[in-house]
Amino acid sequence: MLRLHPFRYHRPDTVEDAVALLAGFGEDAMPMAGGTDLMPNMKHRLFTPGHVVSLNRIAAMRGVALSPTGSHLRIGALETLADVSANLLVRRHFPGLADAAGLVAGPQLRNMGTIGGNVCLDTRCTYYNQTEFWRGALGYCLKKDGTVCHVTRVGAKCVAAHSADTPPNLIALGAGLTLAGPGGVRTIPAAEFFITDGIWNTRRARDEILTEIRIPVGGPGRRSAYRKLRQRHSIDFPLLSVAAVGDFDENGAVERINGVVSALGARPRVLAGWDEIAVGERLGRRVIDALADRAYAQCRPLENIIVDAEWRRAMVRVYVKRALSELAGRSGRQGNTEAKS
Amino acid sequence: MEVVRLRVNGDQRVCGVPSHYTLLETLRYGLGLTGSKQGCDKGDCGACTVIVDGRAVLSCITPVWEAEGKDVRTVEGLASGTEPHPVQDEFDLNGAAQCGFCTPGILCSSVALLDRNTAPTREEIRTALAGNLCRCTGYEKIYDAVEAAAERLGG
Numbered sequence: 001m002l003r004l005h006p007f008r009y010h011r012p013d014t015v016e017d018a019v020a021l022l023a024g025f026g027e028d029a030m031p032m033a034g035g036t037d038l039m040p041n042m043k044h045r046l047f048t049p050g051h052v053v054s055l056n057r058i059a060a061m062r063g064v065a066l067s068p069t070g071s072h073l074r075i076g077a078l079e080t081l082a083d084v085s086a087n088l089l090v091r092r093h094f095p096g097l098a099d100a101a102g103l104v105a106g107p108q109l110r111n112m113g114t115i116g117g118n119v120c121l122d123t124r125c126t127y128y129n130q131t132e133f134w135r136g137a138l139g140y141c142l143k144k145d146g147t148v149c150h151v152t153r154v155g156a157k158c159v160a161a162h163s164a165d166t167p168p169n170l171i172a173l174g175a176g177l178t179l180a181g182p183g184g185v186r187t188i189p190a191a192e193f194f195i196t197d198g199i200w201n202t203r204r205a206r207d208e209i210l211t212e213i214r215i216p217v218g219g220p221g222r223r224s225a226y227r228k229l230r231q232r233h234s235i236d237f238p239l240l241s242v243a244a245v246g247d248f249d250e251n252g253a254v255e256r257i258n259g260v261v262s263a264l265g266a267r268p269r270v271l272a273g274w275d276e277i278a279v280g281e282r283l284g285r286r287v288i289d290a291l292a293d294r295a296y297a298q299c300r301p302l303e304n305i306i307v308d309a310e311w312r313r314a315m316v317r318v319y320v321k322r323a324l325s326e327l328a329g330r331s332g333r334q335g336n337t338e339a340k341s
Numbered sequence: 342m343e344v345v346r347l348r349v350n351g352d353q354r355v356c357g358v359p360s361h362y363t364l365l366e367t368l369r370y371g372l373g374l375t376g377s378k379q380g381c382d383k384g385d386c387g388a389c390t391v392i393v394d395g396r397a398v399l400s401c402i403t404p405v406w407e408a409e410g411k412d413v414r415t416v417e418g419l420a421s422g423t424e425p426h427p428v429q430d431e432f433d434l435n436g437a438a439q440c441g442f443c444t445p446g447i448l449c450s451s452v453a454l455l456d457r458n459t460a461p462t463r464e465e466i467r468t469a470l471a472g473n474l475c476r477c478t479g480y481e482k483i484y485d486a487v488e489a490a491a492e493r494l495g496g
Contacts, residue, residue: 002382004361009406032404039363039402040383056407082396106472107450108387111396112403234471235385 002043002131011054015061015180015211018053022207023182025051031209033078034113036105037121045132046122046144061116061211064089075213077116081166082107084115085335093217096224096243097169099335103228104165106235116210119167119177119190123160123198123266124237125151125304143199151304158198161263161304167194168243168260168268169226175215181208194267198304201266221248221255225326227319227334229263231307238263239307240315242295244323246283254278259291259323261316264301271295283328292320345405349374350418364408365389365400368415376416376445380474387473390446391415397453397472416445419452428452428490437486439477447473451487459495463488 012018022029029051032038041047055061061078064087073089084090085102104110104118127141127150140146143158151159170177170190178187190213193202204210224245230236241262247255257278259271273294281287301312325331342357349372356371365382368374368391380388382401389401392414419426428451431437438444447470454461454469461469466487467480475483 001379004363006359007361009360009404011406035402035404035407036384036399039404043383043402052404054404054407106387107469108390108397108399108472109384112398235474 004039004042005045005048007042007049008051009054010051011057013057013059015058015209018055018058018209019180019182019207021051021053022209025049027206029053030206031055033117034080034109035117036109036113037117041122041129044130044135046128055116055209066217067214070217072214072216075115075215077119077210077212078114079116080111081105081113081115081118082110084166085110093222094169094173094215094224095333095335096226096245097166097173097215099333100165100169100226100228100241100243102335103226105237109235115166115213118164119170119193119213120202120204120210121162121164123158123201124163125158125160125198126306127151128160151302157196159265159302159304160198160201161265161302162194162201162267163237163263165226165228165238165241168241168262169224169245170213170215171268171270172243172245172258172260173215173218173224175213177210178212178214179204179208180211181205185211187214191270196266198266218245218247221250222246223248223327223329225323225333227323227326229312229315229319239305240264240301240312240319242316242319242323244320244327246278246327248283252282253280254283254287257291257327259295259320261295261299261320263305264299264312265304269299271298283324288321288324288328291324292317295320345371345409347372347405347408347413348411349413350415358405362405363401364391364393364403364405364413367405367408368400368413374415374417377449378442378445380442380446385474386443387446387450388443390449390473392449392453395453395456397450397469399472414449414452416448419448426452426490427493428455428487431486431489431493432483435482435486435489437478437482443473443475443477447475447483451490455487455491455494459491461487461491466491 030049062076081101091098142149175190227242229240243260246257262268299316301309378388380386384402391400
């Protein structure tokens with residue numbers, strides 16, 4: 001039995017009211033949408049806010065729709081992962097994102113968890129996502145209540161892993177994230193949203209709310225794919241995740257290609273050097289192998305997850321190849337076959 | 342203590358709860374509905390699964406206030422009077438329950454699936470139950486039972 005600490009529960013109807021509550025209570029308040037990350041974390045005493053501000057009544061943060069010109073798709077941050085994965089617009093324009101949303105955790109968690117919450121997911125680490133008793137027995141850790149990182153043992157920087165499935169896709173697709181806070185509304189590219197600090201790995205201020213996601217709709221030659229390594233095929237967070245987005249001309253040659261790998265460190269890694277290998281080429285075995293080698297050279301998993309880091313590293317090549325083979329049209333998707341409601 | 346008003350298995354229920362209570366704690370310790378189980382109690386195992394507005398969710402990490410104004414269905418509400426729900430009946434006939442601790446959650450996930458998909462494939466059943474851990478059965482008899490229930494409901 002894991003009891004929550006006592007807190008007050010607020011249910012504002014508008015973004016403005018939610019922001020005012022968060023600003024008013026300061027450090028003692030946290031926003032919550034589906035609660036699938038924050039509730040277990042509060043049960044582990046990783047967060048003990050005196051005030052929880054539920055966002056679930058804010059109608060303006062729902063909905064999935066194309067912009068009037070059709071250039072962008074807007075996804076309200078409160079859309080559940082189940083709804084995002086089943087949404088026809090998302091499936092048509094961003095199949096990699098739809099698959100990623102459909103591979104988060106298990107069915108009940110996708111019915112509850114939201115895409116906004118997934119983007120703002122707290123980082124995870126073997127030494128962090130534990131009960132207070134477990135953490136205390138080890139003298140706590142750098143991310144919470146302690147002074148030592150049990151992963152690096154020497155470092156003064158937290159290396160807890162970015163573990164969300166949808167952000168690698170949003171980064172590769174060039175999405176923008178809209179944040180509302182006491183200072184007003186701002187938009188930040190998904191590629192700039194994450195920082196390499198495992199303690200708080202985003203540029204979202206604690207009194208800001210992610211309200212919506214805007215994704216540019218690519219041309220007809222755009223394809224996207226997502227691959228996720230995990231111990232079980234359900235429930236688990238990724239041990240490694242790969243998102244790939246490519247634009248192809250009518251002859252099948254690459255015009256532009258992006259790859260993002262995550263679940264390694266505190267922020268998703270945008271792979272460098274892919275365009276120079278692949279632009280102008282068809283995505284054949286030789287090009288895919290070269291892209292996978294380039295990815296492997298840039299990715300070094302840490303022991304922040306108790307699964308052999310060298311094996312996770314070896315899987316970078318395998319999972320990049322699988323994602324790229326899907327882009328090339330040579331293999332099926334990893335997405336699940338859940339009946340869509 | 343605050344007063345929460347819930348619609349559980351068709352009944353209007355009123356209950357005094359602390360502001361930080363979960364839906365599961367309210368069902369079990371406020372309303373005496375102990376069918377939904379407290380397993381891992383942190384959203385991993387699925388033993389606390391209930392159906393809220395037609396969707397299977399985890400009551401152990403649902404703040405009770407989020408269930409206000411919605412239809413909550415628990416394992417206690419699946420049967421019609423003394424007549425078990427076809428999924429419950431097929432669990433019995435197929436030997437799909439052993440220790441039984443995961444069973445209420447799996448029944449709720451199964452009913453949520455069959456309510457929106459009357460003819461699921463084996464793979465769709467596996468996917469719909471992928472968030473419910475069972476340490477006894479090896480799952481095959483559970484899938485058999487849901488398949489058999491789907492045939493009965495469809496026929």
